Amino acid sequence: MQRTLLLIHGLLNWHPWRRRFLRELALALPGHQVVLVYTDACTRVWRRDVGGITVFGCGRDWPYLSGRQALSVQVQRVQRKWDLLRRQHGLAAPIDVIGHSLGGLVARLFAEQESGLVRHVVTVATPHHGTPLATQGLQLAGCLGWGQVLRELTPAAMAEFNRDHPLQKLRLAPGGRVFTLRGRADGTLRNWGTCGEVWYGFRILSRRYGQASDGLVPHDSACLDGAVHLGDFPYDHRALIHRVQVARRIAEVLHE
Numbered sequence: 001m002q003r004t005l006l007l008i009h010g011l012l013n014w015h016p017w018r019r020r021f022l023r024e025l026a027l028a029l030p031g032h033q034v035v036l037v038y039t040d041a042c043t044r045v046w047r048r049d050v051g052g053i054t055v056f057g058c059g060r061d062w063p064y065l066s067g068r069q070a071l072s073v074q075v076q077r078v079q080r081k082w083d084l085l086r087r088q089h090g091l092a093a094p095i096d097v098i099g100h101s102l103g104g105l106v107a108r109l110f111a112e113q114e115s116g117l118v119r120h121v122v123t124v125a126t127p128h129h130g131t132p133l134a135t136q137g138l139q140l141a142g143c144l145g146w147g148q149v150l151r152e153l154t155p156a157a158m159a160e161f162n163r164d165h166p167l168q169k170l171r172l173a174p175g176g177r178v179f180t181l182r183g184r185a186d187g188t189l190r191n192w193g194t195c196g197e198v199w200y201g202f203r204i205l206s207r208r209y210g211q212a213s214d215g216l217v218p219h220d221s222a223c224l225d226g227a228v229h230l231g232d233f234p235y236d237h238r239a240l241i242h243r244v245q246v247a248r249r250i251a252e253v254l255h256e
Contacts, residue, residue, distance in 0.1 A: 122181065
């Protein structure tokens with residue numbers, strides 16, 4: 001039976017998985033079924049062709065509304081949707097999980113609460129220690145209705161999160177590990193992002209805080225004591241889940 005590879009997006013799903021990234025994962029991991037879970041309230045289960053590869057999913061990837069609730073709400077939705085997908089498509093466990101950005105935190109909580117279900121957790125550009133940009137954007141986020149989750153991404157809140165949810169609390173399947181992976185922006189316009197947020201974020205983190213970053217997550221925040229670091233890539237926060245080189249590096253460890 002195929003192993004399951006579950007992917008969880010980041011804040012607002014503003015940086016969606018690129019088709020070529022998904023296809024590369026599927027090709028490099030023929031023993032895995034690729035599954036996308038969106039943390040909105042929608043529970044519609046679907047399947048989609050991605051360059052000749054079938055991926056399953058649950059929830060809506062548009063409009064950009066998923067990923068704006070508190071982390072506790074998002075992990076509950078992932079649990080519910082995983083159960084739906086498992087029952088409807090006979091997906092196998094234990095599973096591997098990839099979380100991009102905020103999705104890496106959701107993945108950690110999911111693995112903690114579903115004892116023995118998850119084997120490997122791979123976090124891509126995840127702010128394990130928060131980001132000053134969350135503090136900077138709280139007022140605007142509050143007006144738009146997603147201030148709670150941004151408040152959870154401040155450095156102070158993430159320090160508390162890591163005390164409450166250390167990696168030692170994870171009950172992974174035998175042989176399971178947590179991996180981290182990070183990128184790097186250079187402040188040029190090629191690091192624009194979706195609406196300029198990556199370019200602007202880089203400038204704030206660099207000039208105001210003196211921190212290297214992928215444009216949204218400080219370099220040091222993307223790593224975590226107790227996790228295995230898979231390496232650094234010359235791609236910004238958004239581009240990390242577009243590049244086949246990143247997909248291949250992840251596939252290498254999931255083969256084991």
